[in-house]
Ligand SMILES: *[C@@H]1O[C@H](CO)[C@@H](O)[C@H](O)[C@H]1NC(C)=O
Ligand SMILES: *[C@@H]1O[C@H](CO)[C@@H](O)[C@H](O)[C@H]1NC(C)=O
Ligand SMILES: *[C@@H]1O[C@H](CO)[C@@H](O)[C@H](O)[C@H]1NC(C)=O
Ligand SMILES: *[C@@H]1O[C@H](CO)[C@@H](O)[C@H](O)[C@H]1NC(C)=O
Ligand SMILES: *[C@@H]1O[C@H](CO)[C@@H](O)[C@H](O)[C@H]1NC(C)=O
């Protein structure tokens with residue numbers, strides 16, 4: 022991968038546990054791509070169990086076995102009601118909406134209604150799964166792959182979504198993540214993720230606009246993005262300027278039309294209606310995908326399905342021309358998202374440096390041709406990986422957010438693409454509704470708006486998408502009640518506030534969620550003396566910590582550059598560390614702000630309830646546990662089985678002179694043989710019903726018999742080396758003693774200081790003698806031992822004894838001369854020293870690694886990793902996540 026040289030350097034200063042890996046998932050209607058950012062792991066896409074770089078977004082059941090990806094997809098032709106694909110279409114879709122009808126034209130799965138009026142799918146055995154649950158299973162599958170790579174639990178995830186996803190759909194994504202036992206760091210629009218990937222390897226000294234054209238399975242979207250790198254220290258800035266999309270085109274619709282051709286061909290030729298046969302329809306769906314791929318490179322293709330239905334083998338030739346004719350009406354739509362995106366951004370093609378193609382459907386010739394015709398061939402860029410750019414960009418973005426990885430500094434500004442409107446009754450008595458577009462399309466995400474109301478009673482603010490997002494999908498998504506108004510306003514009035522009002526702060530979060538983040542009653546109390554007097558009235562028992570919270574509760578103001586000098590009320594001193602930030606805001610005295618309660622109602626398509634998520638999580642965990650138990654049993658059985666075969670091989674009379682034979686006695690072999698036969702017949706009779714522990718016990722019993730034999734030949738192998746080691750220490754101690762004794766004598770004669778005393782050398786000599794005596798005696802004994810008898814001395818004991826001698830010797834060798842003269846480093850390297858030197862070298866290397874990440878280091882800013890608390894997902898705990906906070 023061309024991205025590998027950019028592998029992110031990870032600061033290695035903190036202990037490993039302080040890091041949390043970040044998983045990115047690009048969840049498509051057809052394919053899932055995933056990538057995990059983990060310390061020390063090369064940054065790349067995750068491979069699935071078949072080493073493929075993408076995972077088919079399908080889950081299915083073959084009887085009680087749950088399958089994923091291609092295995093699950095292939096099930097459809099045999100079990101058409103038990104293979105669930107294209108689930109992305111169904112996220113947060115109302116049961117009776119058009120999109121669900123469309124789904125039923127492309128899928129053979131049975132849809133049913135949930136209590137939330139959304140969609141669940143029904144297995145042939147009657148089990149129902151909500152769309153969130155099925156997607157959660159896929160997320161959990163990916164999580165497992167990621168954990169295999171990262172070698173640790175993975176809980177933090179970034180998910181890509183199409184920019185047009187509504188709050189309903191975003192809720193459905195985040196709920197599925199939670200049901201999968203993870204938590205969402207953020208959602209990122211897929212075009213934006215591609216832009217992050219694009220910026221990764223580039224800088225933009227002069228600002229550039231590019232269009233990210235993404236043709237996926239379920240839709241086509243275009244995102245106009247500005248890139249600039251005004252200053253290397255600031256990093257690269259990416260800002261989404263406009264988005265366009267088309268929900269009726271995309272790879273799935275092309276597949277559907279191609280299948281229509283095949284259906285027609287079959288029905289005409291065989292005078293049957295293949296639509297009546299679910300298996301046949303599923304087979305044709307698969308074949309349509311294959312033929313479409315062939316037609317991308319060839320002008321004709323032959324569809325062949327053996328025994329499609331009624332035992333008929335189906336064969337039909339399809340030309341690219343026929344296929345394109347069947348899609349004629351879509352021709353004008355492929356490029357339209359680009360025009361829309363440019364118009365929304367207030368730009369023209371002239372402003373755009375390139376149109377970057379991504380998404381699997383950009384391989385389809387007629388789509389390519391349409392884009393070429395619309396923007397000109399020279400504008401088209403194929404410089405990102407069409408399949409992987411989004412997920413890699415999302416991972417980079419997530420790594421930046423998690424602040425634990427050193428990544429290129431890229432600042433992303435995204436926008437909402439739907440007009441979000443707030444509405445409320447004009448007054449308590451009136452029936453007139455006031456509508457105000459709070460976040461028009463193109464509003465920056467991560468921004469807030471404050472609404473001010475002159476109210477004396479509780480009231481409700483409704484939030485709608487101004488225009489329908491899709492046919493049959495409601496526009497209203499949220500109702501927020503503001504409560505406690507009457508009392509709060511009355512209190513403020515009593516305190517002397519003139520014209521108190523209610524202020525509600527509405528947030529459009531980075532992940533695209535709209536919520537009321539704060540509501541207060543507020544009134545300016547002009548008269549200082551009254552305010553002062555009333556301090557006591559409010560402040561009875563108020564502590565300084567209350568002062569701190571009051572600043573949070575004060576209505577957030579638009580931070581206009583010039584902060585007007587608000588009078589700080591006596592008492593409400595601002596001595597928090599956030600002082601600077603506070604000063605920018607208008608300081609609002611505590612006494613004239615009262616926090617109001619808000620209640621949230623989901624009037625149309627509610628997200629999953631906390632309870633619902635908990636029980637979904639338990640359902641999934643139960644399957645996981647079952648599968649893990651089955652896998653363990655399977656493994657225990659396989660291991661036992663191959664062990665039995667291996668033993669049988671060892672016992673085979675044909676195999677003479679093997680270490681096993683040489684080191685075993687007749688009786689031992691007989692005992693093993695008996696047990697082996699017994700185990701084989703047990704496996705044959707009970708293998709299918711036995712418990713995991715029984716497989717383990719059977720193996721254990723045999724291993725106990727085999728172990729002494731293995732031990733013998735391991736010892737025979739280890740003996741020469743152990744002896745060599747012992748002799749080496751014997752030898753070097755002897756040499757040392759001779760030389761040291763000479764030196765000592767010479768030094769004594771010359772009246773020079775010595776490193777050792779005579780007694781020390783004598784003591785060493787004694788150790789040496791003891792060692793030698795032992796060695797002589799036992800080596801002789803060992804030599805008499807037969808190969809199939811247990812050894813009389815063990816290599817471990819020989820090593821331990823040599824070690825005693827070594828220690829005694831090294832103590833003297835390392836001794837420094839009393840005067841400056843340097844000690845001599847002998848052949849006998851000081852093991853301890855050596856190890857510590859290596860350790861230092863390693864430590865240095867790692868830390869310097871971290872400091873010099875990559876060639877364009879000037880682009881880097883060091884982000885000091887900070888450990889973040891990870892939600893405990895063990896024991897069925899659901900990391901409860903408030904979507905508003907995303
Ligand atoms: C876009 O191009 C037009 C025409 O060349 C130019 O007038 C305008 O300033 C450009 N806009 C931006 C934002 O670069
Ligand atoms: C807000 O709700 C809490 C808990 O439901 C309640 O105790 C409190 O009185 C309410 N405050 C107002 C101002 O309504
Ligand atoms: C309003 O004032 C009353 C009486 O002082 C007090 O008990 C109550 O908590 C106040 N309510 C609010 C919402 O501040
Ligand atoms: C003993 O060790 C020395 C040095 O490592 C080596 O040259 C020699 O071959 C070894 N002898 C045996 C029997 O292992
Ligand atoms: C120990 O070393 C001495 C002198 O090098 C040698 O004579 C003796 O045989 C050795 N003993 C053993 C058991 O290797």
Ligand SMILES: *[C@@H]1O[C@H](CO)[C@@H](O)[C@H](O)[C@H]1NC(C)=O
Nearest residue numbers: 757758760761762764776845
């Ligand atoms: C003995 O003395 C010589 C000469 O000073 C020195 O090089 C050698 O290291 C000494 N040997 C020992 C074992 O200390």
